[in-house]
Amino acid sequence: MASDVRFSDSRVGVSTPLDSLREVLGVPDLDTALLTHALTHRSYAYENGNIPNNERLEFLGDSVLGVVVTAALFRTHPDLPEGQLAKLRAAVVSAKALAEVAIELQLGQHLLLGRGEETTGGRRKASILSDTVEAIIGAIYLQFGIERASEVVHRVFDPFIARAAEMGAGLDWKTSLQEIAADHGLGVPRYVLEGTGPDHDKTFTAEVHLGGERLVVVGAGAL
Template sequence: MNNGEFEKVIDYTFKNKALLDKALTHSSFCREHAVETRDNNERLEFLGDAFFDAIISVELYKRLEKVDEGKLTKTRALIVCEKSLATVAQKLGIGEYLNMGKGEEHSGGRHRESIMADAVEAVIGAIYLDGGYDEAARFVSREFESTVVDALAGKLFTDYKTQVQEALQKRGQKTSISYHLDREEGPDHDKTFYVHLVCNGKTLGNGSGKSKKEAEQNAARATLEGGIK
């Protein structure tokens, strides 16, 4: 599949084709082909993550005029997450357009949620650089409309990190929550991440996953299931 076909899928034609090529290039491809690290999609993912968050924040602010900041934050967390990004990625078929190393591909990388989610954020970042905020917002608004609707209707999956935050805040005490990476195991194309959740200097839960975001969610879930003390 070529990038021209993908432009039709996302209903956006890039003026700078190199930006789309970079957005669809996984780091494993660069390692196997001795390509400069900066030519993979990680920097665009960083940018896209920020604009995805901002675009959804504006959308919710407009739609939920009578909702307070806490509810807005909770609703946004349901939308701006790996699961919803991966769902949109599957709808777009983005995995089939990715440039990736053979090892990553053979281990199922084209269908791995974390890789697909990162690629969608990279595409958002690329569209922003190529066409500006309005074009990036148009893409996000169109592709995530059903996700926003489901979030407002309470139909999306549970965000354990937000639940932990709320449970700790109900104590009426000042809390400082952070997630710490303990280690990574496995080859680059099939890593498992291990993290632990810390609140006010005390470890409350541990979790693992195929991405850091998944591991953090599992650490939060373990904290809730173990009872917050």
């Protein structure tokens, strides 16, 4: 069965607009046809005779990224349980983080988009940018294997891995508190929210009670 992924030697002796992207990724020898494939959104593929789009490479890259980030978090947080590690990983590989990486790489200017996506700001859409980052990782893995792909992931994602504890904790404080309370036999946290002042300018006070209705924290502010 024929593959929809094509390699070429078109880079040899030729400078292309993709060279800057290859350089910042640290893969100057990444095949032009393969990188172009990774940058091809389905809207462009449809408008150009249903040529292969980047969704299969995205699927592959998502798995490669997950493995590399999971291994890094496993090593850097030896005392965290599985549930907390999963939250950290979710933060590092979130669409928001991937889109930030894409913006840093100036990926938007290289995307191949259909006319519809082009006119509706597709080059700035977080979903398209994040998917393309994964597709590029998939392309690198396909050409060079896991070791080189891992190097690239670390090059661009290590800042997110370093901030993982902070990012992960922000995903779901209520769940984190509930897990900690359960570990210490304090039961389920109880939340009390009260609002004061006129409807157009209310101030809300939130309280958290634990074990025996002990007040553990109070916060106040306006929405």
